[in-house]
Amino acid sequence: MAPKKTPKGKSGFFGVRQKPSGNWGVEFSDAGRRWWIGTYPSAHEAACAYDVAVWRAGRPRVHLNFPEIESRVETEMLVPQGIKMKEITTKKKTTKKPSVVVNADETDEEAMARFAREHPVYVQAELEHYWKREAEQKKKEDEAGPSTVIPIESSSEEDWADFSEEEEEEGCDDPEKDEFWEQFRSSDDEE
Incomplete structure (x- = not known):
């Protein structure tokens, strides 16, 4: 049977075009979506793959490359490697x-x-x-959640006194340090 003539492409089949590599690529459009079917070594095999996609989509027989084939099963047998439909997304x-x-x-x-x-x-x-x-x-x-704030309690003079006493108990003989603590205690008393 002679292939259908289409205004697009040189293959003579619906949805089939030759790639630069020499293989035949198959695209299928349905309900505003485009699908890539695959690449096949011959235009005839690619046209059969297109027909499988048409059968799967439930489109009318007039869209088939080989309308004389009676069922989807027959068409799928003509494509031994099967088809893998992958949607082509457009921007x-x-x-x-x-x-x-x-x-x-x-x-x-x-x-x-x-x-x-x-x-x-x-x-x-x-x-x-x-x-x-x-x-x-x-x-x-x-x-x-709410952030956790831990309040710092103010230190009493007793805490500071304990600290300074501990220093003295440890045996700090530095006279400058004693002067510092004396100045520090006197500044607390003034407030």
Whole structure:
């Protein structure tokens, strides 16, 4: 049987195109999604793989390369290595946010107010972004719980007296150290 003529490609089969390596690649589209079927050594085998994908998707027989084949099982037998459908993801087109143009006769605030009037969708989206970010930050803080603060009790003079007595008991004979402690005790008394 003669292969179908298609305006695209030189293979003569639906969804089949020759790769630079000489092998034949198969792509399949269904419901706005694109699928990569695989690479095959011959155009005929690649066309059979395309037909398997059409049968699996439940598409009409008019989309088959070989409509005379009666069942999916027969088609799958013609592709000994089978098919592995992998979705081809395409980058979504992002719409560019319009820029704020400040005219010579207006202030920044006036320009922003004009932008908000002309593009309320972008202003709303920006507000929602910051509200969402604020809510996430609050949630993180709530999950972390309150921070624990351990108060430090003020030391009494008795504690300092014990410390200085211990120093003296240890046998510190440094006269400068004794002078320091005397100055330190006298400064506490003045307060």
